Amino acid sequence: MSNQSGAGLPDSQRAWETRATATGVIHQSVHSASLESASEIKEPQYVMLQVLWRDRQRREFDWKLSGLEPWKTAAKAHCDTYKSWTLYCEDLAAGKTKKSEFQESSFAVALLYQRQAANVTTMEMTPSVFVTPHEPRDLRKMPRINYDEDAMLAEVDHLHISSNPQTPVHSRTLIDPDEGGLPRSSYKPSSPNEPEDIQRQIYRQSKDEQIVNAALISFVNALTLHSDICVVWSFHRIPLKADFNPASYEARTDGYLEIPSTTDEWKRIRALVEVKAASRRKNGPTIRMQEAAQVVAWLKSRPDRGGLLNGPGRRILLSQDRHEIFITVAEYDDKYLDFLDGNPGPDRAFLRMHEFGPWNTQSVKDMKQVAVILVAMALRAEADRIAENL
Template sequence: MRAAALGPQFQAIHNLDSLKSGSKIGEEQFLALRVYWAPAKTVGQIDPKSDYGLSISEAASNLAHVNHWRSYCHTVEGGLGNDPNFGRFDLLWSFQKQVQQIYKPVRESDKISSPVSSRTRMGIALRQKTDQPSSSKNPFSGMGHTASPGQTFRPSSKFDQYPLPHPSQAPSTPSKGKSVAHGASTPETPFSVSMVLENEYDTPSFPQSMDIDDLSPAATSEDYQFPPADDEQTVNTALILALNAVCLSRQRLVDFPWSLERKAFIFKTPSKKLYEARTDGHLRFNRDGKDISLAILEVKAGIRTNTWPQAQESAQMAAWIHAEPDAGPPENGKYRRLMISQDRHEVWIIIAEYTRDYVKYLRGEKYDDDTFMAMREFGPFNPESKGHLLLLGACLQAFTLRLLEKARGNEPFRW
């Protein structure tokens, strides 16, 4: 494990002298969060019904009866076209087209920041003394994030040791890449919509015989085909529009829209603030007069080329758990939280699983030494790949409905 390179033991997050700022989480800080990224499952391997008890077939049937949904998905698979006539999906079409066509340099926003004290002259001197980059730098190097037309957005950092492989490097089938902690890949299994839809939901507008393409994330050598969008906000808006478009067809979800609010979560001790993590949106729910997040969103203007985004997403998830804990004990011993992440045009469903011991660890209380948070990711969903948007829409609606039902039962993170 990478911990061996930094010492015989993990440093507890509360014991670190200073944390890196400006979305530039470092390797030591990432390891201190005690997060394990399980080997990713591709779209062809996702099975939300057996894994999480979600009624994907019911959601797919609901969307199949929404005007323009099927024609919109099929048009997107053909490259979006130039003649929008998709009702409620017109605005989504517009933003998805912008994401695909913009060729300007990326401008990423800072989402993980340290307290002001770490950015003072004394704080800067401390970072220099301990060989830590300043907030304007990348996680592990002095090179900033740059991109130009025809070039890929690719931060230079120690996370380059864990690249996302080109499909030709995969053993036999595509996978997202190596896990930071594990390094294994998951074997493929054939997939068709018949695995998702049950017979009672078979409709002419959503045939069971339709196959779904499986694919790897866009590889580094193919980056020229996928230049970064000029601003994360374009990608962010497209994701929010997609979420709300597929949820508005369920009456129970009309009053609970996904929000563009860049909500901040503060990770702190009783005496000091360690860092702040800001999201790109969330699913808001009011509990006892206080708004909490049932799920969070993360977007990147460029595609992934290494595991650095996973480190940032780990910091966001840990800060969210620390700031908004679930008070009740889970029935199966695990809590779960949902993150939707979009990297340019590719969408990932990420589920965090953790125990009460992990919450104790984040709070600085006595905990089991073996406690970790597991991050399980599914994807990438590529809107232009056959069947991906149809399945993604059903998954997003089903997850949203499940989160709302559990929150109303005062069990927001026990599902």
């Protein structure tokens, strides 16, 4: 048996034990290990999260594993009768690259950014996770930095959407000023004593990543724009904190599938979004370790035991790396949640990440297939919203 999957990470307990031994953490726990501050998650830290990763082709997408099968037929019917979708597929199939050539539809902007993302050549990757040990006693006595949130928001409100998006220089958070009247996030950096270089990296996005993010979020929102579905895909880079002892880390997503009608932060998120301008083929292990850490932080901070979020396939990560889309389904049980809470059982519990893809945004065949899955995700989230009266 291979020690690693095609993803370059352990895909079985035996493979995990081999890597845990090689990295020197086989007898350590994420709850007791002493970790140094870092602007990205390293392999020993990843291994201690007890994650198994399996990558599979797009044609192998598992509707049952994802829990999306009940919405498959309705999602296909939605796409088949969606006029804007038909126009988008025609333009994509025709190979149109100039925005003046695009037919007028809800997908025109998405197609524009998809074409731009396909031309990105950078290898740069902005970290999405930073690790920080718990503060020593003398640091806890130091005065905290007071952040003037109103001043920060005032700067953001003067921003405007441009065809050449730029990263805000002074703002630490990406806040969408057009959130339809939703309350602004009250989040403030959780570790103001963290080194400034790490803070800068975790709160920024490169220009190329902004293009990829715009391509993905505009596409998935366009899929259900003209419908009664109330859930939306947000650009908000929400912070997710995984607090262990004596260390913790914070993961920043590039967006999420949101139920905007609820103020319950535990119920708001229905899927995570992560983008990279660099190719997954060349940076697969690094990207996947970050993504796994994001899902773990989601589970640790919002476990929702017994709730709908713990149903089959409810924890899904939607990714786009350059011009390719991936969907990763997280599989776990209560034993893994116990492990995250510091109450492990006699047997090791694992989080199994099932990655499917890639779907090429330049291929009409690929986009027709993935669109049905993405609409099914929105339909399920809408059904959850109704069921939970959110």
